[in-house]
Amino acid sequence: MNLYENIIHRTEKISVIGLGYVGMPIAVAFAKKADVIGFDVNREKIELYCSGVDPTNEVGDSTIAQTLVQFTAEEKRLREAKFHIVAVPTPVYEDHTPNLTPVESASRTLGRNLTKGSVVVYESTVYPGVTEEVCVPILEQESGLKCGRDFKVGYSPERINPGDKVHRLETIVKIVSGMDEESLETIAKVYELVVRAGVHRAESIKVAEAAKVIENSQRDINIAFMNELSIIFNRMGIDTKAVLEAAGTKWNFLKFTPGLVGGHCIGVDPYYLTYKAEKMGYHSQVILAGRRINDDMGKYVAENAVKKLIHANVSVRQAKVAILGFTFKENCPDTRNTKVIDIVNELREYGVDPMIYDPVADAAEARRLYNVEMSREAELCNLDAVILTVAHTCFCEKDFSYFEAMFKPGKNNSKVIADIKGILDKKTAEKQNYIYWRL
Template sequence: MSLYEKIKNREEKISLVGLGYVGMPIAVSFAKKVNVIGFDISEEKVELYKKGIDPTKEVGDDAIKSTTVEFTADESKLKEAKFHIVVVPTPVNVDHTPDLRPVESASRTVGRNLTKGSIVVFESTVYPGVTEEICIPILERESGMKCGEDFKVGYSPERINPGDKVHRLETIVKVVSGMDEESLDIIAKVYELVVDAGVHRAESIKVAEAAKVIENSQRDINIAFMNELSIIFNKMGIDTKAVLKAAGTKWNFLNFFPGLVGGHCIGVDPYYLTYKAEQLGYHSQIILSGRRINDDMGKYVVENLIKNLIKADVPVKDAKVAILGFTFKENCPDTRNTRVIDIVNELKEYGITPMIADPEADAEEAKHEYGIDFDSVEDIKEMDAIVVAVGHDQFLRFTQEDFNKMFKEGSYESKVLLDIKGILDRKEYEAAGYKYWRL
């Protein structure tokens, strides 16, 4: 009987190593079909899951309460599993070089608890070659076993979109790869248990690694193009959103929009690809150009905020500014690698310490990562300027009257409103006299 059959018949278990915004939903999904061990090094996170609390808001508390996933922070429990899925972050360092410490640490953990006949599948986004050149040697060293003989390895890039209730594990075609035909077949069949959209069998592990890293690089470049258009059209006095709406009537126009590019994928993955290219003697032209544009958008937003404060005759130093939204994307509590922090830091260069309100964000995470304490939306009053930085559903429901309450008393012409995501009706606020600006 193959490993796949044993897993399907609940004679062997699957483990998920890393229970964050991506790993936890995968664990919950698999647990509907097979026996699953969910491991994370954070005891605090594991305890929340055991209590039926979903801090990520990805599947909800009810799903956590009803799941059969065996949540644990005890790595020795991994010995009970024969199919390991590693889903840990792959961030970049300050100098934009890959930070492989999380995936290396996870490889050591799995390696220490690996048993003969196991398969290890990595889902973390990496540059081509990491799985075979870095992860496999760690697994061999820690386990004392030989890859290809005692255990096998594969790679299947994660494609879950945090905060997205439509594009989930089950509904997105899953790219899978294995070190040989046997491992590829087992890995494909295991994922087919939960992925209704089906799987794509990549030719090799490196092909699968490359496919993932270019998916987000492509999005990054397209958004950079939109951001550059926004800068150009702003100088021309043309509304970028109106231009894109008109251009979007053509059947083959790609619907991308300007904005801050943060999170763990789009703003990070391109650096993995360009890093490997540099090692091979090629300096990226397009990819790094796009990254430079996107990395500078926070500064560009603040420059326009300052210009509008000056136009409104508001003294820049100590101006009262509030930022609505701090997460890296709408309707998601995740604040890690949010580019809203660029706006905060740039404002401080002008002597402005903004109030920040985000009812969706993980407040503890923001405090730990950035040293930021959130204010409540109700506390935002007497402002000179408001920056709507994230398009949370709650903010979409705000009316002009709601914004009026946040500003100082006085003429509308002194009210500066920056709408980074373009969620408000521009004509409505301009007609009222607001100094309205958006990308």
């Protein structure tokens, strides 16, 4: 029998290396069809999974408690598997160059435990060429095996959208690729076990790598265009949301909206592509222009909040400001690469130390990464300004009175609301004489 048949007959195992927002749902999905080893170097995370706790909120505690995934931090257990999926982060350094340390480290760990006849599939977002030019040599060096003879590799970019309960692994078409026809067919069949939407067989690993990196680059550019429009319309005194609603009545208008662009994908992936382009002698024009706009939006929001405080005759240094939402996106506890921190830091430059309230966010992670402390809901009182930054469902479901109760007593024309995501009804705020601003 071939590897695919061995997997479905449970005589061979699948391993998933990296159990974060991407890897953990993959492991859980495959465990319904095959024997799965879920490996992560973070022992604290493994202990949580083993105790039935889902710190990512991607599948929920009950699912984690019931899953048959064999969670472990012991790398030697990888030797039990023949089909390996690597799903570790690919961040960037402060200078925006790719940081391949996690994927290189994962490759070394896997290489030390790789056995003959294995197939290794990378899911981490990278620039074209990383799988074959960076990862394969590490696997060969650590294992003493030869790629193509002793083991095969492929690439299948992750498309999981953290916090999204509709677009899941099972419902999104999966791109798959392999180093040859045999590996491609094996990889495609294995993923078809869990991906109901089906798979797309890319013609090469580099094509699959390139497809992934441009998906998020395209979104980044489109959001940058919306952010630039917001800046322009703000100067014109025109409401951007109203403009987009009007333009959106045309069938082929792309419905993007302005906002903060953080996280591990949209705000990072374009730099992988432009880095590789520069190595090939081409300096990006459009992609990097979009990145500059999006990277500056936190500062832009803070500056406008300060302007509105001045307009309200509130002393900026004495202003009591609360930021509602700290994660990089709605309904997701992940604070890594959040752009809300840019608002916080810019306000501090003006002498304002804002309160931060986010009931969804991983408070311990925020403390560790940014040295910020989350405020309690009860502390949100006597405010001069509220900056709504993340459209968590828990915020969107509140009526206007919930936010109104946070402000200091007195006339509303000295109270500022900066509604980044357009959560609140603008007309309601303005009828009550609040100073209301949104992107």
